[in-house]
Amino acid sequence: xxxxxxxxxxxxxxxxxxxxxxxxxxxxxxxxxxxxxxxxxxxxxxxxxxxxxxxxxxxxxxxxxxxxxxxxxxxxxxxxxxxxxxxxxxxxxxxxxxxxxxxxxxxxxxxxxxxxxxxxxxxxxxxxxxxxxxxxxxxxxxxxxxxxxxxxxxxxxxxxxxxxxxxxxxxxxxxxxxxxxxxxxxxxxxxxxxxxxxxxxxxxxxxxxxxxxxxxxxxxxxxxxxxxxxxxxxxxxxxxxxxxxxxxxxxxxxxxxxxxxxxxxxxxxxxxxxxxxxxxxxxxxxxxxxxxxxxxxxxxxxxxxxxxxxxx
Amino acid sequence: xxxxxxxxxxxxxxxxxxxxxxxxxxxxxxxxxxxxxxxxxxxxxxxxxxxxxxxxxxxxxxxxxxxxxxxxxxxxxxxxxxxxxxxxxxxxxxxxxxxxxxxxxxxxxxxxxxxxxxxxxxxxxxxxxxxxxxxxxxxxxxxxxxxxxxxxxxxxxxxxxxxxxxxxxxxxxxxxxxxxxxxxxxxxxxxxxxxxxxxxxxxxxxxxxxxxxxxxxxxxxxxxxxxxxxxxxxxxxxxxxxxxxxxxxxxxxxxxxxxxxxxxxxxxxxxxxxxxxxxxxxxxxxxxxxxxxxxxxxxxxxxxxxxxxxxx
Numbered sequence: 354x355x356x357x358x359x360x361x362x363x364x365x366x367x368x369x370x371x372x373x374x375x376x377x378x379x380x381x382x383x384x385x386x387x388x389x390x391x392x393x394x395x396x397x398x399x400x401x402x403x404x405x406x407x408x409x410x411x412x413x414x415x416x417x418x419x420x421x422x423x424x425x426x427x428x429x430x431x432x433x434x435x436x437x438x439x440x441x442x443x444x445x446x447x448x449x450x451x452x453x454x455x456x457x458x459x460x461x462x463x464x465x466x467x468x469x470x471x472x473x474x475x476x477x478x479x480x481x482x483x484x485x486x487x488x489x490x491x492x493x494x495x496x497x498x499x500x501x502x503x504x505x506x507x508x509x510x511x512x513x514x515x516x517x518x519x520x521x522x523x524x525x526x527x528x529x530x531x532x533x534x535x536x537x538x539x540x541x542x543x544x545x546x547x548x549x550x551x552x553x554x555x556x557x558x559x560x561x562x563x564x565x566x567x568x569x570x571x572x573x574x575x576x577x578x579x580x581x582x583x584x585x586x587x588x589x590x591x592x593x594x595x596x597x598x599x600x601x602x603x604x605x606x607x608x609x610x611x612x613x614x615x616x617x618x619x620x621x622x623x624x625x626x627x628x629x630x631x632x633x634x635x636x637x638x639x640x641x642x643x644x645x646x647x648x649x650x651x652x653x654x655x656x657x658x659x660x661x662x663x664x665x
Numbered sequence: 666x667x668x669x670x671x672x673x674x675x676x677x678x679x680x681x682x683x684x685x686x687x688x689x690x691x692x693x694x695x696x697x698x699x700x701x702x703x704x705x706x707x708x709x710x711x712x713x714x715x716x717x718x719x720x721x722x723x724x725x726x727x728x729x730x731x732x733x734x735x736x737x738x739x740x741x742x743x744x745x746x747x748x749x750x751x752x753x754x755x756x757x758x759x760x761x762x763x764x765x766x767x768x769x770x771x772x773x774x775x776x777x778x779x780x781x782x783x784x785x786x787x788x789x790x791x792x793x794x795x796x797x798x799x800x801x802x803x804x805x806x807x808x809x810x811x812x813x814x815x816x817x818x819x820x821x822x823x824x825x826x827x828x829x830x831x832x833x834x835x836x837x838x839x840x841x842x843x844x845x846x847x848x849x850x851x852x853x854x855x856x857x858x859x860x861x862x863x864x865x866x867x868x869x870x871x872x873x874x875x876x877x878x879x880x881x882x883x884x885x886x887x888x889x890x891x892x893x894x895x896x897x898x899x900x901x902x903x904x905x906x907x908x909x910x911x912x913x914x915x916x917x918x919x920x921x922x923x924x925x926x927x928x929x930x931x932x933x934x935x936x937x938x939x940x941x942x943x944x945x946x947x948x949x950x951x952x953x954x955x956x957x958x959x960x961x962x963x964x965x966x967x968x969x970x971x972x973x974x975x976x977x
Contacts, residue, residue, distance in 0.1 A: 420944055429944075476814070477814040478813055478814040490910065494811075499806075499911070500912075501790055501911060501912020501913070502788070502789040502790040502912055502913055502914035502948075503912055503914065503944065503945060503948055504912075505912035505942065505944050505945055506912065507910055507911065507912075508909045508910060508912070508942060509909075509910055511906075511909035511910075511942055512824075512906035512907075512909055512910050513826075513902055513905060513906045513940065514825075514828065515827070515828060516826065516827060516902045523942055523943075524943075525905070525909075525939070525940045525941075526940075590825055590828045593825060593837070594823075594824035594825045594906060595824075595910060597820045597821075597823035597824055598802070598819055598820060598821055598823075598824050598907060598910070599811070599813060599819065600812075600813020600814055600815055600816075600817035600818065600819075600820070601813070601814055602814035602815065627837070628825065628837045628838075629837075630817065630820060630823055630835055631835075631836075632732055632741075632815065632817050633815060633817055636814075636815055
């Protein structure tokens, strides 16, 4: 028997087929084409799954970047999938493929993947943030995904780091997402360059990307290091609040920006050590994610394996 | 059958006997005498329980202000009970009384009491803060108490409200506890009076208490209102982070300062509405605790009822 894990993002659909031990057998990806509307997106999702499907497949796990009801499998106005409104993707796919389908939020499944087989393996309480253009969160406790009372899950990107900080997309001020995302990183460097700070990044003003800043940091650029230190500090402040509030044993930092490794993680760890309670700070592991951009696909597959009662 | 709930605080031991429907039948209290050392405190706890004990009593629930292992019933260096070090209070009381004993942190049991029979009744996810000299936290999810990975529970008092704020007892800066406790409230008024702000509280400089500030607010004193507004705002910033991170359906504000009712709660609610996610803010209830200073005794008793499998 096998399962298929799918991660439906705003730009890409990623998917893979797994055996019941959780080994990835074959993966694929395709554009979501979200601008072309709901029917096109659904047809793209179906095509991707069909490319991996066989009679052996017993269940599908689906990750979507959306508020959702994980029991019913209903999406509520996924912000990156215009036109979906309220949509039962579980029923849709169960009808189409005739197997059990389990649906959850992509950040939750990213965390779940890291818990089952990544950096958070075996944690009692795993706290995970995905740091990219935005910041997502996932919380795994006793092997269960935290969903909250209304299916909003663990929106760690919207804890307040600085009550008077910059305005966030959500309307609040000083959210973690507004102060530690890759968007913030780039904006910080752009602003410092405008202020006249010397840096090998100066010629790249206007076309900066996190990767270029990371490479400059590797080459010893002071401004690039400063920018990662600021982002790492802000991330550390936010994570410290969450750590004191929830007492996890493992914290996983994932998402695109986590590819910077220790350049990001070192200031994060320093801030966490300074701000967390004595009873916790010496007993906590802070790690970068290891499953890469297929983390949520892994998590979706593991959830599918779980619902059909298979081993991992 | 009956159970006894006990709350061992730094200054007082409170206890009561309950029927299995959770009705309090008789309550009592006695000084903890923590300065007189461990043996004296234990003897005081035993005396209090003996005063309520009978052959009918099938279990004891005990709340202690301490880091602890709730499964084994071991206290780890309770800060307000000098000399206890690492102590198995569960074994001690089981041996002494010959009934099952269940032990948990006082803030956890305060929250649990409010969940079973207080302002948070029936919540899927209940987030509770107790605002007094310090700020405690409790998180109830699906009827279970959140303990974290190391038994530290939900230390909501130590989430960061302002990264550059005043130093907290824990060593961190700008913790909720350092910016929204009754200690902060009094300090705020004292400071404003020193600055020469007019207030009917001026003659009380040096002997101010939260109750006096509350009474002045009731009488329309501008400074007293300002102080509650600042505390309420800070509390609202901290609670907003927790709400976005955990998606509760009910938030209970308890502890001594919650007696101020709407004078405290109004600025809290205003801040929460401004800072929480759209998907949550219209669906959340924010309430003051209703069980009063015996909340943790109720919670301890309900936990005792739960472990013997009784109805509530």
